[in-house]
Amino acid sequence: MKRTLLKALVFVTICAAPALANEPLPAVPPIPANNSMSSQKVELGKMLFFDPRLSSSGVVSCATCHNPSFAFTDRVPRALGHKHQVGPRNTPTVLNAAFLSSQFWDGRAATLEEQALGPIQATVEMNESLENVVGRLKEIPEYKKMFIEVFGGKEAVSSGNIAKAIAAFERTLVTPNSPFDRYLMGDTEAISTDARKGWELFQKKGCNACHSGANFTNGEFYRIIVPGSTDLGRFEVTKKEEDKYKFRVQTLRNVALTYPYFNNGSVVRLPDAVKVMSKEMLGSESGDEEAALIVEFLKSLTGTMPRVDYPVLP
Ligand code: HEC
Ligand code: HEC
Structure with a gap:
């Protein structure tokens, strides 16, 4: 009874707000005014993303869980971090995270900059203090030089600048030009007949409301x-009763x-x-045939992967 009521409420909320059309993915995401992009900043961010010295064990990097070969995920149900501890949630992809209005399944970080320092300190992820990371990077002359060149000033190697560099790198991890994007731009042959049927179903059923x-x-x-x-999802962040079991709509x-799928x-x-x-x-079940058609459509959302050459670390 309670669930039905909640579902009805969800439905009303969805219908109240007009859904934005599913448009082609822009090649460049929004760039915040306080963290402009430069090729050197992106390169530094890439180095940090791949550098396991940001962890206390010296073996866990961002790329351990956000593995470029697995579309920047880890392909395990829940992330395996420091000392092989299993975390509470599934690793979402970093691809196109630059387009998200909040980060994490529960949206607890507003920006990529804010997000980046979380995993370094999380005991089940990289389990390191920011102080130690900053101290360690300062001792590596090549890093120190790069931080000064990119950010300038005496305190160039700082946790804030680590976050900015990583976020700048993440803003290059976008996947435009998927077959579906080309279809939207007028190339009717870009996706299969089944994928087109799946796209119809996706809209007819109301998947595109969220x-x-x-x-x-x-x-x-x-x-x-x-x-x-x-x-408990979003409740962990807001402590509001109505946010229990709520999660951010995931990108498709x-x-x-x-x-594997879903927050767990x-x-x-x-x-x-x-x-x-x-x-x-x-509240409208899909049979095998319908699910298969929608899957054909979802497959057409695989875009051109960013080219990421492994950095050589000092
Ligand atoms: C031990 C595995 C692990 C490591 C290491 C790790 N992450 Fe994650 N990442 C996760 C998990 C799990 C989540 C989801 C956590 C949650 O929602 O509570 C996540 C979420 C994210 C998100 C949010 C994406 C979204 O869809 O909301 C971004 C961005 C991200 N990580 C970037 C990074 C960066 C940058 C680093 C390195 C500084 C890093 N991660 C290190 C496992 C990891
Ligand atoms: C009321 C909003 C809403 C509607 C309608 C909706 N979704 Fe979702 N979808 C979500 C949320 C929220 C999540 C994240 C769930 C979680 O926390 O695991 C999600 C997750 C997903 C995932 C898993 C993504 C991943 O990486 O783990 C898929 C696939 C998906 N949705 C497909 C669909 C399809 C297909 C439809 C239509 C049949 C649909 N959704 C309708 C809100 C919605």
């Missing part, structure tokens, strides 16, 4: 208890590559994830 805009997320939080989850770009990684196959969504979010 998975809207260029990045296929409206950035809002909705109540969902995915299989096997006890996670490159979703064919970012399995409990669903491995994409058709099964589609079925969960149909039932839980829309």
